[in-house]
Amino acid sequence: MQLRRRLGLRLVVTLTVVLVLLLVGGLGGLASAQKPAIGQGETPTSPSLPQDLIGVGAQLIPGKPGIAKLSTPLSQLYTNWLKSPRVAVEQAAHLGAEVEGNLVKVMLVMLDEASASSARAAIPRLGGKETAYYKLWIDARVPIPALGDLASLPGVGLVRLPIRVVPVEEETALAQVGALVGSALTQGVAASNANAWHTAGFTGNGVKVAVLDSFKDYAAAQAQGDLPATITVYGTLDLSSRHGTAVAEIIHDMAPGALLTFASPSSVTEMAAFIVALAAAGNKIISSSIGFYNAEPGDGTGIIADAVNTAYNTYGTLYVQAAGNQAQYHWDGTFVDSDGDGYHEFASGPDEVNRLGMLSAGVSLYLYLRWNNWPATDQDYDLYLLRWNGSSWETVLCSCDFQNGTQPPTEGIEFTTLTSGEYGLAIRKYSATGTQVLDLMGHNAPHFEHNVSDRSLIDPATSSHSFSVAAVDVNSPYNLESYSSWGPTHGPGGTLTGGLDKPRIAAFANVDTWAYGAGGFNGTSSATPHVAGAAALVLSAYPSYTPEQVMTFLEGRAIDQGAMGYDWKYGAGRLFLGSPPAIGDSYEPDNSPAQAQWIAADGTRQTHNFHVAGDEDWVKVNLVAGTQYIFQTSNLGSNCDTYLCLYDVDGTTQIVCDDNSAGGGASRLAWIPYMSGTYYMVVRHVSGSVFGTGTSYDLSVAPAFAGEGFGPLTLWLSDLCIAQGWANQNAYPRTMGDVNGDGRADIVAFGDDGVYVALSNGAGFGPPSRWLQDFGKGQGWSSQDVYPRMVADVNADGRADVIGFGADGAYVSLSTGSSFGAKSRWVAHFGTNGSAGGWVSQNIYPRAVADVNGDGRADIVGFANAGVEVSLSTGSSFGPAALWIRHYGVGAGSWWTQLLYPRLVDDVDADGKADIIGFAWSGVYVSKSTGSAFGSSSR
Numbered sequence: 001m002q003l004r005r006r007l008g009l010r011l012v013v014t015l016t017v018v019l020v021l022l023l024v025g026g027l028g029g030l031a032s033a034q035k036p037a038i039g040q041g042e043t044p045t046s047p048s049l050p051q052d053l054i055g056v057g058a059q060l061i062p063g064k065p066g067i068a069k070l071s072t073p074l075s076q077l078y079t080n081w082l083k084s085p086r087v088a089v090e091q092a093a094h095l096g097a098e099v100e101g102n103l104v105k106v107m108l109v110m111l112d113e114a115s116a117s118s119a120r121a122a123i124p125r126l127g128g129k130e131t132a133y134y135k136l137w138i139d140a141r142v143p144i145p146a147l148g149d150l151a152s153l154p155g156v157g158l159v160r161l162p163i164r165v166v167p168v169e170e171e172t173a174l175a176q177v178g179a180l181v182g183s184a185l186t187q188g189v190a191a192s193n194a195n196a197w198h199t200a201g202f203t204g205n206g207v208k209v210a211v212l213d214s215f216k217d218y219a220a221a222q223a224q225g226d227l228p229a230t231i232t233v234y235g236t237l238d239l240s241s242r243h244g245t246a247v248a249e250i251i252h253d254m255a256p257g258a259l260l261t262f263a264s265p266s267s268v269t270e271m272a273a274f275i276v277a278l279a280a281a282g283n284k285i286i287s288s289s290i291g292f293y294n295a296e297p298g299d300g301t302g303i304i305a306d307a308v309n310t311a312y313n314t315y316g317t318l319y320v321q322a323a324g325n326q327a328q329y330h331w332d333g334t335f336v337d338s339d340g341d342g343y344h345e346f347a348s349g350p351d352e353v354n355r356l357g358m359l360s361a362g363v364s365l366y367l368y369l370r371w372n373n374w375p376a377t378d379q380d381y382d383l384y385l386l387r388w389n390g391s392s393w394e395t396v397l398c399s400c401d402f403q404n405g406t407q408p409p410t411e412g413i414e415f416t417t418l419t420s421g422e423y424g425l426a427i428r429k430y431s432a433t434g435t436q437v438l439d440l441m442g443h444n445a446p447h448f449e450h451n452v453s454d455r456s457l458i459d460p461a462t463s464s465h466s467f468s469v470a471a472v473d474v475n476s477p478y479n480l481e482s483y484s485s486w487g488p489t490h491g492p493g494g495t496l497t498g499g500l501d502k503p504r505i506a507a508f509a510n511v512d513t514w515a516y517g518a519g520g521f522n523g524t525s526s527a528t529p530h531v532a533g534a535a536a537l538v539l540s541a542y543p544s545y546t547p548e549q550v551m552t553f554l555e556g557r558a559i560d561q562g563a564m565g566y567d568w569k570y571g572a573g574r575l576f577l578g579s580p581p582a583i584g585d586s587y588e589p590d591n592s593p594a595q596a597q598w599i600a601a602d603g604t605r606q607t608h609n610f611h612v613a614g615d616e617d618w619v620k621v622n623l624v625a626g627t628q629y630i631f632q633t634s635n636l637g638s639n640c641d642t643y644l645c646l647y648d649v650d651g652t653t654q655i656v657c658d659d660n661s662a663g664g665g666a667s668r669l670a671w672i673p674y675m676s677g678t679y680y681m682v683v684r685h686v687s688g689s690v691f692g693t694g695t696s697y698d699l700s701v702a703p704a705f706a707g708e709g710f711g712p713l714t715l716w717l718s719d720l721c722i723a724q725g726w727a728n729q730n731a732y733p734r735t736m737g738d739v740n741g742d743g744r745a746d747i748v749a750f751g752d753d754g755v756y757v758a759l760s761n762g763a764g765f766g767p768p769s770r771w772l773q774d775f776g777k778g779q780g781w782s783s784q785d786v787y788p789r790m791v792a793d794v795n796a797d798g799r800a801d802v803i804g805f806g807a808d809g810a811y812v813s814l815s816t817g818s819s820f821g822a823k824s825r826w827v828a829h830f831g832t833n834g835s836a837g838g839w840v841s842q843n844i845y846p847r848a849v850a851d852v853n854g855d856g857r858a859d860i861v862g863f864a865n866a867g868v869e870v871s872l873s874t875g876s877s878f879g880p881a882a883l884w885i886r887h888y889g890v891g892a893g894s895w896w897t898q899l900l901y902p903r904l905v906d907d908v909d910a911d912g913k914a915d916i917i918g919f920a921w922s923g924v925y926v927s928k929s930t931g932s933a934f935g936s937s938s939r
Helices: 072-083 085-095 113-125 144-151 194-199 218-224 243-254 268-280 303-315 523-541 547-557
Strands: 018-021 103-110 129-134 137-143 156-160 208-212 232-234 259-263 285-288 290-292 318-322 330-334 354-359 364-371 380-388 393-399 410-416 421-431 437-443 466-473 505-509 511-513 517-521 606-609 616-623 629-634 642-647 654-658 668-671 677-685 696-703 734-737 746-750 755-758 769-772 789-792 801-805 810-813 824-827 847-850 859-863 868-871 882-885 903-906 915-919 924-927
Touching: 072 085, 072 103, 072 144, 103 113, 103 144, 113 129, 113 137, 129 268, 137 144, 137 268, 144 156, 194 523, 208 243, 208 268, 208 523, 218 243, 232 268, 243 259, 243 511, 243 523, 259 268, 268 285, 268 290, 268 303, 285 523, 290 318, 303 318, 318 523, 318 547, 364 380, 364 421, 380 410, 393 410, 393 421, 421 437, 466 523, 505 523, 517 523, 523 547, 616 696, 629 642, 642 668, 654 668, 677 696, 734 789, 789 847, 847 903
Parallel strands: 208 259, 208 285, 232 259, 285 318, 318 466, 466 505
Antiparallel strands: 018 290, 103 137, 103 156, 129 137, 330 437, 354 421, 364 410, 364 437, 380 393, 380 421, 511 517, 606 696, 616 677, 629 668, 629 696, 642 654, 642 677, 734 746, 746 755, 755 769, 789 801, 801 810, 810 824, 847 859, 859 868, 868 882, 903 915, 915 924
């Protein structure tokens, strides 16, 4: 045969890495639990076909065409463009590239963060626009003719097609089951004993859970009662599939009191950024039934793994991840070539073709190869898709990316068969001096002839802090689903030994949902939300638990299956919550002043419960005369309504009481004792007959300055003040922002000769140092009213940057954490010049910076004559100004001065998007952001 590239119009070369939905049958037969039907899977292979490629005239092609730092499809797209732009655009879809005009979506894999910062600044200069960023990954739209220049930027390891989500097609076996009419309840609620926890009052109440997925028809599921009436949306949702709708249904069934947030990352770069942002937003659980191939070594490390670790360690967020459905579509092993022909031998013989069986035309194949030389390698292997032509194996397609020192050790093929026939895979060593561990995985693939189920986990189920979930049938005897991926992870760097123990637990498949009908939702995709919902129940019972404690609780109660103890198929065993915690009160007896329990006046919370009808909870506390104290209840259960009374030192003289603080069920008192001593409090339920389930509450006493109000005045810095020459705020504005990403607000001051920063250490400000010789009075920024300067995080890296509104537009200097970079103009608008909009005064035409669309990047909000204009941040520039509402302007409501009618921008409803707050003559008006406009104002 001849092994040759055939990259013509009729062949499809696509991205090496694809982010996918882990759904049995959900991607045209992905990881199906049943044996695929003829034409959608494999038929028995004929033993007569030769397996040794050297015996059929294999001819290797010397060298590799293309550009080393462009992936195979982008290299061909670029080469085609240089020959004929029209032909290049016509062929783009066949190469898996997404092209609009002359712009193509790409992903830059950088070698270090400093180079990543430089590349992000270079993308606009090349005519491109950044769309997502996280650490060493940058997604962007760039001109096709600029691909060569992009690949030559310093620190670029590889420019490739983005790692994107594969849409779920509705004509799959999963969707064909049909939606149920009316509400559906997963059988996993009973199988896990979650129903007993519900009865006991534990519903996940108030626990925030984020779901990463696609959410087609979720509003219809809400109308049926299968999803909560209120759902928070982060970013722009993908509505192409019901997959995430079904996932969210299960979480809602398991934890009906949980607060759900939906997010749809469109690439692995966005996925990493979303994980950290959602954790930072207070989501204590993230449920992910999506994954990806070839972006990480599969050993628990990598960029997504880093994001998972940040969520876990920094924000206390539990990341629950589907283990994968790849047990029958995976092979790994050490490269073997006993006959020296350059092809790996899957078995003795030599057997150099891993056969996929007889496939009909129109079958989609997703095939991925990686090896243990991360993160960049000069060990070069290629992946071939072969077809038997009746007399020999011929090359259908080759993934032949360069690996010459900067590129990741990966190859991948996405291909739809054009003709029926016997297909197989071959791995060729193009240029390698070592004996690498090869890892071959299929998605939406027929079973491999040579299959290894061990280490078949999909990423990021391999991440060190990922709570990875296997799938068992929801019906007794709860057998492991045949597709459910096995552990462990690969060892360090992708080796065969020394891996982490994953998956950690197993949960339920073949369950009822509204989205997919009776018994229609399966795969590790359906198993994962059962565990996420169970975790929410645990947190509602034990709100102080860390992610590790939640995992330990669930693993400790899991029912062992398979090999005794932990194993790499079931993890710790099948999800089972056991009995719910007994509802009681550890401070009993406390039913009279004589039985009053001590409580500290330092803000420490005690958790009580009305455990019998007419229960009273008495406490006593030492108070100091002349100090104002706050006495309050909080964190009330669903059936709790407290009545709080304070008594004098004798325990019998009532001083003051409160029923509903600010109209709610909680109680709050503020009081200053006239003399020091021991005082008493009692908490009763407003309805003395209510007790038990849902009647818990927290009680605390604290000085007004301890967690509420302000503490005593203290001097933190003897600089940046009038005495040091900072005469007034208009000439020398000073503001606050976290410029180094440590979570503490720092002073940013604009002086004569530049921008000075005094970093906060939490107890004081350090000495000011100049971070940038620009934006100062001596550089022409003479007035805050004419040339306002602000600080905000415009690129979602956690560090506040400088934004200055000059004569010809808005300028930005990005923070590095120790300085501000050189300023660059991000938008030619919002400046004083007529060509830049004529924004001559901050008092008349105020400008603000805030994240109005929930992507984590601060945008410009300008109050113009005709209304409010917004320029959205891309992370490297501000987009064109658009009018979001015809109000709050000089000519749109007579908001003619910021001094009398101030307008602010902040998130008033905790949806992650900043809203407008305007202080008018008759009251305070709010216009909420939808992410693309501001709604009508309401008082």
